[in-house]
Amino acid sequence: MKTFKLASLEILDSQESNMVQQSFPLLDGLVINREDEQNRWVIEAYLLHKYYNFFQKLKEKQEEVLIQVKISKESNEPATFITSLIGINEIGAHMNVLFKGTIVDQRKSIVEDKLKSLIDEGYSGEELLIKFKEHI
The missing domain is CATH 1.10.287 (Helix Hairpins)
Known part of the structure; x- marks a missing residue:
């Protein structure tokens, strides 16, 4: 496995034939290349708790989530992933969200x-x- 710093997170959502990007300010985060047979990655974003309801609704949909992340630093080109939201954890006044998916x-x-x-x-x-x- 290889681990990288998560520099930015955007959720891509199609609404009425338009692609909408929603950015989330990060407190911290990781991008992990599992290097398994399915080429899966894990993305963990550490965020303010105020986004909890948004991610809870997203998880309840049980649909694939298209995300764009920047790995290591903001100046890097974004990488796009097709993911599933696999976890949301409340951590005091903050929270983390976990995605598992494949890079596009x-x-x-x-x-x-x-x-x-x-x-x-x-x-x-x-x-x-x-x-x-x-x-x-």
């Missing part, structure tokens, strides 16, 4: 989308390869 490789997704776009435009074979190289 956005670079791979961008490349796949570009390739699909070129195929949809009718490119194939050597011509597809040339056009693809021009775009990346």
